[in-house]
Amino acid sequence: MPITPGVAVSDEVREAVVAHRPVVALETTIITHGLPRPRNVTAARDAEELLRDAGVVPATVGVIEGRPTVGLSTDEIDRLGAADDVHKVGTRDLPVAMAQGWSGGTTVSATALLAHRAGVGVFATGGLGGVHRGAAETFDESADLVALAGLPILVVSAGVKSILDVGATLERLETLQVTVLGYRTTTFPGFYVRDSGFGIADRVETPAEVAAVVRARDALGLHSAVLLANPVDGADELDDALHRAVLEGALADAEAQGVRGKDTTPHLLDHLHRASEGRSLEVNLALYRANVALGGAVARELSALHDGGQVGQ
Numbered sequence: 001m002p003i004t005p006g007v008a009v010s011d012e013v014r015e016a017v018v019a020h021r022p023v024v025a026l027e028t029t030i031i032t033h034g035l036p037r038p039r040n041v042t043a044a045r046d047a048e049e050l051l052r053d054a055g056v057v058p059a060t061v062g063v064i065e066g067r068p069t070v071g072l073s074t075d076e077i078d079r080l081g082a083a084d085d086v087h088k089v090g091t092r093d094l095p096v097a098m099a100q101g102w103s104g105g106t107t108v109s110a111t112a113l114l115a116h117r118a119g120v121g122v123f124a125t126g127g128l129g130g131v132h133r134g135a136a137e138t139f140d141e142s143a144d145l146v147a148l149a150g151l152p153i154l155v156v157s158a159g160v161k162s163i164l165d166v167g168a169t170l171e172r173l174e175t176l177q178v179t180v181l182g183y184r185t186t187t188f189p190g191f192y193v194r195d196s197g198f199g200i201a202d203r204v205e206t207p208a209e210v211a212a213v214v215r216a217r218d219a220l221g222l223h224s225a226v227l228l229a230n231p232v233d234g235a236d237e238l239d240d241a242l243h244r245a246v247l248e249g250a251l252a253d254a255e256a257q258g259v260r261g262k263d264t265t266p267h268l269l270d271h272l273h274r275a276s277e278g279r280s281l282e283v284n285l286a287l288y289r290a291n292v293a294l295g296g297a298v299a300r301e302l303s304a305l306h307d308g309g310q311v312g313q
């Protein structure tokens with residue numbers, strides 16, 4: 001397994017990748033810019049523990065003093081979660097981060113790239129970035145979408161947040177040739193809520209079915225991601241009226257303050273957390289745990305397929 005020079009991979013992750021044992025990549029923008037302290041660090045540690053308990057190696061990805069790293073130590077995760085001068089690192093920021101020695105949390109786009117470079121094929125996150133509302137004028141579309149178009153990985157996400165233009169995001173995913181699977185649903189999830197109001201054509205029922213789609217993609221030599229959309233559990237979703245009220249407030253606030261570019265997503269998330277008095281945060285944490293668990297289950301299936309000799313590289 002050729003590992004890209006410039007990307008540090010922990011021994012644990014490297015050994016698991018070489019032996020085709022199950023590994024799941026985790027992003028760190030969720031820690032540095034997505035969740036408030038101290039829940040950010042506990043969420044990151046819980047995700048790792050959940051995977052280990054399921055026999056899966058966690059590969060938390062981030063940038064430490066200019067070093068893109070796949071498989072951060074607990075200490076490095078703690079430091080990223082506590083630092084004040086930490087960057088939000090998308091793919092285009094990686095060269096600058098490396099040259100200038102930044103520490104930062106990697107977004108879905110940068111995490112997917114680094115995970116793929118390290119040979120990790122499964123990645124669990126909370127919500128994917130997408131097309132922002134008003135993008136027809138601002139052109140604000142997350143680099144996550146373009147990253148998924150060119151990286152053959154599996155990403156588990158609770159759909160995209162309702163802060164985005166969900167319909168436009170689904171259209172872009174189609175254009176970019178990203179396979180979208182609904183996990184036990186034909187409704188695209190809206191992150192805080194199970195139903196974004198948009199449908200998904202392709203539904204799967206089990207981690208084994210997801211693994212079969214990933215293997216077929218690989219057999220075809222297709223270089224785009226598979227997006228597994230996992231709706232938040234019905235017991236955990238945000239109340240519909242509260243959801244609509246806080247969302248409108250968040251969008252109006254960002255507009256009034258003229259928030260633009262990479263600050264937009266963190267600003268909206270922070271507003272939602274405060275306006276819902278922490279309820280959106282609990283939803284975010286619950287769906288994140290569920291996505292990590294599902295990613296682990298799919299990684300185990302992929303590993304078992306390999307052990308069964310059903311695939312050739």
Ligand code: PSU
Pocket residue numbers: 027029030031033034035106107108109126127128129130141142143144261262263264265269284
């Ligand atoms: N979803 C969350 N929390 C987050 C993000 C998504 O629940 O913090 C982050 C992810 O890292 C995603 C990024 O890649 O926001 C997208 O930012 P932008 O819209 O600027 O591309």
Ligand code: MN
Pocket residue numbers: 140141142143261262264
């Ligand atoms: Mn943007």
